[in-house]
Amino acid sequence: MTETNVTLTVNGKRSSLRVRPNELLLNVLRDRMFLTGAKYGCGIGECGACTVLVDGRPALACLTLAVAVDGKEVVTIEGLARGDELDxxxxxxxxxxxxxxxxxxxxxxxxxxxxxxxxxxxxxxxxxxxxxxxxxxxxxxxxxxxxxxxxxxxxxxx
Ligand code: FES
Ligand code: FES
Missing domain, CATH: 1.10.150.120 ([2Fe-2S]-binding domain)
Incomplete structure (x- = not known):
């Protein structure tokens, strides 16, 4: 499958990576960026365990293609605290x-x-x-x- 370049900002850090067209944001976050806060629950958009913010709006990372967040800002639970100060x-x-x-x-x-x-x-x-x-x-x-x-x-x- 042809891979595509995507650039996304995750928790304030900009990253560029090559993703498969069917690669899910949840897998990119958990398996490639090691941000395991967002959970794989149902995998079909029913439980909300994988919720992250994309451009400030909640998104189900298990249903969101990584290519769809190209150029966007993603915040996961790991990005909420400010240093030692919890949200x-x-x-x-x-x-x-x-x-x-x-x-x-x-x-x-x-x-x-x-x-x-x-x-x-x-x-x-x-x-x-x-x-x-x-x-x-x-x-x-x-x-x-x-x-x-x-x-x-x-x-x-x-
Ligand atoms: S894992 Fe259940 S909604 Fe995404
Ligand atoms: S599923 Fe256990 S705290 Fe909500």
């Missing part, structure tokens, strides 16, 4: 016990990050609606929603 959402997930096995957590946090960037003061209903594509097999939704709500409130009060 406020990461802190809130820890504070609220919103991480059980942790498998859904990177995708859930990336989706929540996009929500709060779009709508800094979402209602509980809006949060539940926004994260509906992210499945938590540990069913920790109550803590997850509380974490997102508290993060939004903290920002409002700041």
């Amino acid at each position: 406020p959402l990461q802190e809130a997930f820890l504070d609220h016990g919103a991480v059980q096995c942790g498998f859904c957590t990177p995708g859930m946090i990336m989706t929540a990050r996009s929500l709060l960037d779009e709508n800094p003061s979402p209602s509980e209903e809006e949060i539940r609606e926004y994260i509906r594509g992210n499945i938590c097999r540990c069913t920790g939704y109550t803590s997850i929603v509380s974490a997102i709500l508290s993060c939004a409130k903290e920002k409002e009060e700041a």
Whole structure:
């Protein structure tokens, strides 16, 4: 299969690589860039475990071709913290016990990050609606929603 050159910026770092036309962003991130935060869950767009941000919007890396992100900016869970300082959402997930096995957590946090960037003061209903594509097999939704709500409130009060 003919490979194509793509250039993408991942977590602020620009990289050029050759990819096959059918190569998935998730495999590029995990196997070639060793960014294993985004998880391979269902592989068919049903669970949200592979969610990353592409140009600031949530994208399912298991359904996104690497060629489709040529020239784009990708952020994974590894790119959220600023040095030693966790993203406020990461802190809130820890504070609220919103991480059980942790498998859904990177995708859930990336989706929540996009929500709060779009709508800094979402209602509980809006949060539940926004994260509906992210499945938590540990069913920790109550803590997850509380974490997102508290993060939004903290920002409002700041
Ligand atoms: S692994 Fe991508 S949606 Fe499930
Ligand atoms: S914490 Fe286990 S799947 Fe969500």
